[in-house]
Amino acid sequence: MAIEVRIPTILRTYTGGAKSVEGSGATLDELLLNLDTAHGGLRDRLVDGEKLRRFVNVYLNDEDVRFLGGLETPVKDGDTVTVLPAVAGGAF
């Protein structure tokens, strides 16, 4: 089972520089746990306790997983998960 996960520049230190890695799992949560075995520390950049971090966007194919099931979003072979740090900021 292979799910492609596209990694943004700042997280490529966890993947040896790779822009894209593969993993498996039936949900996004399982997929991230699976990736973390090969790329230790990566999951912690995306997950805070039991939830996805607020300022990281995770997409399943063309959709934002916030509107699907968050960490419980089902994933399957052939899917592409994309991670993009949110671009945000403000006066304070």
Place this chain on the structure above:
Amino acid sequence: MLSISRALHEKIVEHARKDHPDEACGVIAGPVGSDQPVRFIPMQNAERSPTFYRFDSLEQLRVWREMDDNDEEAVVIYHSHTATQAYPSRTDISYASEPQAHYVLVSTRDEAQTEFRSYRIIDGEVTEEPVTVTE
């Protein structure tokens, strides 16, 4: 140093003025590794706030994919402050995650004049840089 054309400089300032008092935000894309801002991409501020900005997540995905398809990267990421100085705030610094980008800050707090400054923000460190406007 940020080298930017007068036309692009003006587009950023106009965008900031138009959206005032909400913060305006956007990207200027350029060929990967060129350090040249070329393609102006104003973005929605999904927060629509006078003190916070955030790119809409689906719009960001579309734009980032487009840049990837075009062998471009975000050369400039700009946003405006509407009542404070054109200097990166604590949140600006903590959310800066494109190490190759020039973070342009514009302030529209003064109606008569727009402040326009540029910074590198890498690993939480802010370094101001000179801006050269080319004709």
